[in-house]
Amino acid sequence: MIEDFKIHDTWRVFRIQSELVEGFETLHDIGPAVSIFGSSRLTEESFYYQEAFKVAKLLSQSGFSIITGGGPGIMEAANKGAKVGRGKSIGLNIEIPNEQHPNIYLDISLNFRYFFVRKLMFVKYSIGFIIFPGGFGTLDELFEALTLVQSGKIRSFPIILYGSEYWHGLIEWLKSSPKNLGTISIDDLKYFQLMDKPEDVCNSLKNHLLKLGMPLPDFDCK
Numbered sequence: 001m002i003e004d005f006k007i008h009d010t011w012r013v014f015r016i017q018s019e020l021v022e023g024f025e026t027l028h029d030i031g032p033a034v035s036i037f038g039s040s041r042l043t044e045e046s047f048y049y050q051e052a053f054k055v056a057k058l059l060s061q062s063g064f065s066i067i068t069g070g071g072p073g074i075m076e077a078a079n080k081g082a083k084v085g086r087g088k089s090i091g092l093n094i095e096i097p098n099e100q101h102p103n104i105y106l107d108i109s110l111n112f113r114y115f116f117v118r119k120l121m122f123v124k125y126s127i128g129f130i131i132f133p134g135g136f137g138t139l140d141e142l143f144e145a146l147t148l149v150q151s152g153k154i155r156s157f158p159i160i161l162y163g164s165e166y167w168h169g170l171i172e173w174l175k176s177s178p179k180n181l182g183t184i185s186i187d188d189l190k191y192f193q194l195m196d197k198p199e200d201v202c203n204s205l206k207n208h209l210l211k212l213g214m215p216l217p218d219f220d221c222k
Contacts, residue, residue, distance in 0.1 A: 019117045023092075026110060027125045030088050032214065033065035034205060035122045037141045038074025038132030040100070048133050048163060052077035055130060055162065055198045060085025062202055062221060067092060067126060070109060071100040074132045079105035092118050119144060127212075128158035128205050133166040142192075149191050158204050159192040167194060 036056060042049050056066045056078040066082035068075035070091020082089035083105045091106040095113050102109045112118040122129075122141070131142050142161075148154045161167040171194065178184045195201055202221035 016114055016117060019112055019114060020120075023110060023112075023117065023121045026108060027090070027121060030065045030067075030090065030108070030125060032063065032127050032209065033067050033088075033090070033125050034059055034128050034130060035067040035126040035141075036074065036078040036130045036132065037069070037134060037138045038078075039134035039138060040069075040071045040073035040075060041135070042073045042077075042133070044077075048166075049074060049077040051162065051198070052132050053081040055201055056081030057084045058198045058202050058221065059205070060087035060089075062206075063087060064205070065090060067122060069094065069100075069137075070102045070106060072103060074134065076103040076105065079103055083107075092121055094118055123148065123154060126157070127214075128160065128208060130160045130162055130201060132162050146188075146191050150188055156191065158208050160201055160204060161192055161194050162196070162201065164194050164196050 036052060038048065038052060044050075052074045058081075060066055060082040061084070063086065065088040066078055067090045068078045070079070070093040075091070079089045079091060080103075088107045089105055090108045091102050091110070093100060093102050093109065093111045094115060095111065102111075110121070112121075119141070123145070129141070129145050131138060142159070145159050149156045149159070161171075171189075174184065174189065179186060179189070193204060195204070199221050206221060
């Protein structure tokens, strides 16, 4: 029985390796890209669906590629917005029990079995994260990014919480409980920004590229 586990784990390494190689080869030349996260359950009638479309459209028109989880809801809205512009529309799908089908607005679609490989692709190929309202998966991506920045595992990049009404309660809790208890510091709260306008998101990413000394896409942020 133990030997069976060893054999299965050994072969699992090759499956992981194949997902890494496919991701690296597919995404290496997508240009400056931004990852957009949010709930898969929000419909086209949702205010935040419409805002995600606007943000992605503006960024894509400004030369950014847009990366999402490739599914419905906020992901679909962002990929739909990306298709209106000139950046690539990219979906990184994940195999889960409640099967997620890729949305129809993708130029590039990759499918992953392992969450950690998928997370690596989001971080490696993004110059910023935009976090729309969402559930556990969205919060997981948010705190994963914050942890990587806080621990110095990645260089600090824009982590933008979109929708002050939605995120207000979480931010107040971070200030009143973890910070007051001393489990995080006041400086840790500087790792993310709160925004409500697509133009502010675009300008934040533009300024980040300027700080990095990277070539700028054709920005107007209007």
